[in-house]
Amino acid sequence: ESRRSAAMVEAPAGCLFEDIQYEDIQVEAAVGRGTFGVVFKAIWKGKDVAIKTIESENERNAFLVELRQLSRVNHPNIVKLYGSCDNPVCLVMEYAECGSLYNLLHSADPQPHYTAAHAMSWCLQCAQGVAYLHSMKPKALIHRDLKPPNLLLVARGTVLKICDFGTACDIQTYMTNNKGSAAWMAPEVFEGSNYSEKCDVFSWGIILWEVITRKKPFDEIGGSAFCIMWAVHRGTRPPLIKDLPEPIETLMTRCWDKEPSQRPSMEEVKNTMNHLMKVQ
Template sequence: MTTTSNTVNLRHLNIELTEVIGKGNFTIAYKVTRDRKVFAAKIYYYFYANYEWLKIRYQQLYTIKHPNILNSHGSEKLPGKVIAVFMEYADGGSLHNYIHGSGKYTRNNAYDWMIQLAKVCPILKYMPVMRYSHIIHILQGLAYLHGLKPSPICHGNLKPENLFLTENYSCLKIGDLASGVEFISNCYTPPEACLNRPRDFCTISLDLIHTYILESNKGCYTEKYDIYGFGVILWEVLTRRRPVFKNICELLTCLPNDVGSSNVKSLIARCSQDDPHRRPMMKDVVGDLLQIRNGVVTYTQESKATEEKPIFKALKEYPDLKLGEVMGQGSFGAVYKATLRGAQVAVKRYFFNNTQGNQGIEREVRYLSRVNHENIIKLYGTMVDEEGKTLVVMEYADCGSLHNYLYDNGEQKPNYIYTLALKWMHQLAKGIAYLHAMKPRSVIHRDLKPHNLLLTNGYRTLKIADFGTVTELATVMTSNVGTASYMAPEVVCSKVYTEKSDVFSFGIVLWEVLARKRPFYHLQNREPFAILYQIGIGKHPILEDVKNYPNVKLLRYVIRSCWIIEPKERPTMELLASCLADC
């Protein structure tokens, strides 16, 4: 028997096996009692498990005490050539039985479970108080295991059958830590597992399987191995469907629209990448899920995401990308509606094909592909087509641009309600605040206008587009990026462009949506240079056109503060988001 000073002494226990609570390929789990205390006992058949191997495998587990990991209490050889391992009993049963049974839970519960599965990572002390309780529990436990010193522990067999519920189904705990990698492929097993498995695996005798599992830990068995399974489990708890699919695209296609935002789909896709190097680190998954769950943005030095390679490489490697109709065209390129592997995407094709421009765009997209906010269009990656033109693949917004919604055939279409207008502007402020807070360097949009603001979810959700390449294009193509009516005075005068320049543009957009008029409509000469001259001398749209609203004085004050000539005196986007939340 193996025990430590802080474990139960099992040598003198009067063990009573009461009921079978689970079965594996070579194990049976029992509910056991002793002195009215309940434990779980996992029985390993002797022809499968070498006791010395199990003892080594469990040695580190005995010292682990974590609220989201089943505690191990000891092990013992039992009559009948079997080995018993004793551990904490989970009264709620497995996550698998709960989500595929009659148990009731909300999406909030699902998120909390998953974050519990991965946490105790330093990033979490800087995050908001948690509200959802299930996806979160998974993250808590995995991050703890992956961060153990000197020897991190990777689970290797992560699936709902090995995750357990307690405390009236509110707390999730990771179990089956000692069994090692799954030797039978399933939907939770990443592709690299098959590559590292010996060709004659099926002929390996049962008494050697444990040796193979132990040795396999030294190869492909890494943090990224567990992250693949985590992505599949996230999909499973949100859909309550069994993950039977051929590839990740099929999995995402089966994800109902009401399950969550495109950010959730993006996270699942990144976790389930075939290439383990493209999967995120667990600490970044924690941050993404907390942002998705809370709808807030919190950035610290500790929450920096690792820079990822673009998801897509070259167009010739993805012949199933099909460009459709042109949805819009700007100074630098055209935007197409497209499909890739059956999924709807948007593709921006840039007109230039010089090396400097292509490298600049790729560099920006690589940095910005980690942006994860419900009000920002997700960038997936870059490609170069046969003509040498750069393509940027991004999230598709099915309701078009805010500009097209505001104007019908060039005419004003003021058929939206005040509360919807404020909701759009609050979402816009949150998204820009997120970009301005990015580390190690902030992102300045430079071209905020209704054309670059897209609508989804039945016109209720606003997403910022065209933010990803404007910084590089500013140096590659021209010194001034932007549209005349929305340019800040310091940009017109060729001074330094800062986050406060976006604040000025935001004020123009806010005025336009509330006044229901085009900016500078009152000027007799509305040529771009005439408008730029007016902005340069401190003129702006007519503030009094914002009227007949509740809190109209506050709204005018907010707009006026955005138009202050001195950039440093303008409010931050974070402050503006807070003000609009109270309007």
């Protein structure tokens, strides 16, 4: 009995996550892989959902972390968890019909057009979601793997939702599995130093550069995670952007400062972005 009740996690605002029966889910198609697990589109209670399943025992830990983290959060810019299923083990989440920001930026064919206002709005929404995570009590929830593949779009691409919380704890496993995150990773994280929520601020600064330029960060260094980490460790950052308004450039470069203490808080990033978007 204790196992069942463990899955019923009391959420903020009194919304209860459900123990979902697998029979009640109509699985349709695989849509991709997360940092861990495979994600399928499905239908549950008449609505489109995403279900995330684990493929091996060693993913169970990341799965339980994601369940625990997502069940504590309730924010419009964070993917909503509807519930979980015991057998087979899976998470049932909100489905993002527009896919990831990464796909919109780099993979979609034909490439969708977007404006500077879209770029700023996505980054503001990301900052809002992360500022909320950092304000969690008793202690800040650090995402640790912010990058466009983990930012999902809904409502015709206008609303951004952060996903993939399986890494929000065990960093060692995560470093092993996540060679694909080097371009957005703060130096103190891969150096194995103590790190704080300021590592998310670093990642956010790289994402801002990426949506403004529509280029993959450090693409010219080539695919090797090690080469990117070495460059970032030595102080290499993406090139500055011609004609970028000075306040945006200042915000971006402060976010990717080598010294975490010199980076703004996510709350400050959010407020600055809000202010800059009113000024435009």
